[in-house]
Structures are given as structure tokens and as C-alpha cells.
Amino acid sequence: MNASSTALGLFGLRLSLFLFMLLWALLKVTTPGSYAGEGIFASFYGINLGNAPVIAIGVLQIAFLLAFVAGLARTITTGGVLLMNAVTLLVSIPTIAPVVVGGGNILFAASLPVLGASLALFLMRDRDTFLSLSGDTAASRAAA
Numbered sequence: 001m002n003a004s005s006t007a008l009g010l011f012g013l014r015l016s017l018f019l020f021m022l023l024w025a026l027l028k029v030t031t032p033g034s035y036a037g038e039g040i041f042a043s044f045y046g047i048n049l050g051n052a053p054v055i056a057i058g059v060l061q062i063a064f065l066l067a068f069v070a071g072l073a074r075t076i077t078t079g080g081v082l083l084m085n086a087v088t089l090l091v092s093i094p095t096i097a098p099v100v101v102g103g104g105n106i107l108f109a110a111s112l113p114v115l116g117a118s119l120a121l122f123l124m125r126d127r128d129t130f131l132s133l134s135g136d137t138a139a140s141r142a143a144a
Contacts, residue, residue: 003127010128013121017081018069020114025065028058044091071132074125082118089115 028035032054041047041054049057061084068077089096089111096111098104121128 004130006124006127007130010121010124011130011132013117014069014071014078014128017114017117017121018065021081021084022062022065025058025061028054028061032058071128071134074128074132074134078118078122078125078128082115082122085111085115085118 032051033039035041035054036049036051038048041049064077064080067073068081071077092108092111095105095108
């Protein structure tokens, strides 16, 4: 596999992770009530928030994800995406684990390959150069 096909494949991971996570961030802005109060934040994270903080979190998450999909500050943005997905998986374990014995919600198991994709992208972030606005590429580091 050559460098350009690797970069293209990593861009595919970056774009698909962005689209997947953008949906959740947009929900925080458009339907904050499902996260606020006794909603998702209370159920999974043990945090009871009002609508305004949920909207603020959504807006910040959207801004972060835009930097991520643009390929800016790849160590920070891919690391942040990896961290967000790892935390989501950790808080979802009580919902995922019963699936093994016929209970729970199998839809939460989707967080497993999402975490794998996030980890792969983080580990290969220096090769993720296709449509990346970051000037920090493997070629530029080798030339320095």
C-alpha cells in the first residue's frame, strides 16, 4: 500500500468519525432536553445539567469536531476524539455487557468499532495528510 492510499483511507476514517460524532453534538444543540435534567448526562455520566450547559457543550463539541475534520492540530483533535469515544464506551459498558447474555441494547456495541477507528486514526495521525490543513506531516518532519 502506498502513502497516498494510506492517507486517503485515514481521511475516510476521519470523515466518517466526524459525521458520526457530529450527529450526537447536533442533538445536544437541537434537543438539549434529551441530555439535560434526568436525561443522558444524568443516566450515563451521573451529571444533572440544564439546557444551557448542554447547548454550550454541543457548540464546543461541534467546533472541536470541525477542527478535527479539517485535520488541524492532529495530536490534540484526534486525541480528543479518541478520549470522547473511550469515555462513551466506558459509561456504556453496563448497557453493552448484558447483550452477551441476551439483554441490554446491542446498538451501544457500535461504540467498540468506533473506539477502534479512533485509536487507529490517532496512532497513524502523522500519515493522515489528505485534505488536512495541518502542516505537520511526516514528509515535513523528515525534511526538517
